Amino acid sequence: MLDNPRSPRVRAVAKLAKRGARSETGLFLLEGPQAVSEALTFRAELVVELYATPTALERYPDLAQAAVDAGVDVEFVTEHVLDTMADTVTPQGFVAVCHQFPTSVKDIFGAEPKLIAILEEVRDPGNAGTIIRAADSAGADAVILTGRTVDLYNPKVVRSSTGSIFHLPIAMGATLTDVRARAAAAGLQLLAADVKGEDLLVARNSGRLAKPTAWLFGNEARGLDDDDLALADAAITVPIYGSAESMNLATAASVCLYESAFAQRT
Incomplete structure (x- = not known):
């Protein structure tokens, strides 16, 4: 002992x-x-x-x-x-x-994914781990952490994922421009979660969410900058119906991923 x-x-x-x-x-x-x-x-x-x-x-x-x-x-x-x-x-x-066992971005898109989550400059390890867990729960094919996002193997990221890091491919270290290009080549639309975007219900009713999708989630405090948003095919916002000032990033990401999961399975 x-x-x-x-x-x-x-x-x-x-x-x-x-x-x-x-x-x-x-x-x-x-x-x-x-x-x-x-x-x-x-x-x-x-x-x-x-x-x-x-x-x-x-x-x-x-x-x-x-x-x-x-x-x-x-x-x-x-x-x-x-x-x-x-x-x-x-x-x-x-x-x-x-x-450690990261997957390459090339392999992720080579597997013909239908739903993935991309984290750009997500700095809070608890949020990152929770989004990985939500992606796993929603049946997403992979998660990508760009080079400006917290380390996948940060102990709090690992704990917050509650084991989901062992369930689906996760890549890290790529640039958002490279990921965007690979997503487009693989036939995925890039939807940015952003407060200035189109209402999620409108996107659902238009049929947009049923398409193969890469969801893009940005920094907890600043969101996505203009250059990041310019890479997206559309920006989508999760509406707030109550009096809350804002929604936690991981919560909003969970809603977005599940909306796509529902739409793709209908």
């Missing part, structure tokens, strides 16, 4: 909370029973190391069995060691180290 929070091994795991260490090693941090379970179920080959407290493993016997089935050894650690490894204040008994 690992019981020294100052050991080089424990410190190496803890460093993965920082982007520099992730870039240098090609690894990332995974926390909690749900995320670890999704990794073992869908992409077990990515799991390099798996740590757990004895109490946590007793509490989640199915996860213990999943690790055995996947051929992944579980190393016991003390609560103090797990606290040191984890990025969260109150970790839930499990920490894993995984290989």
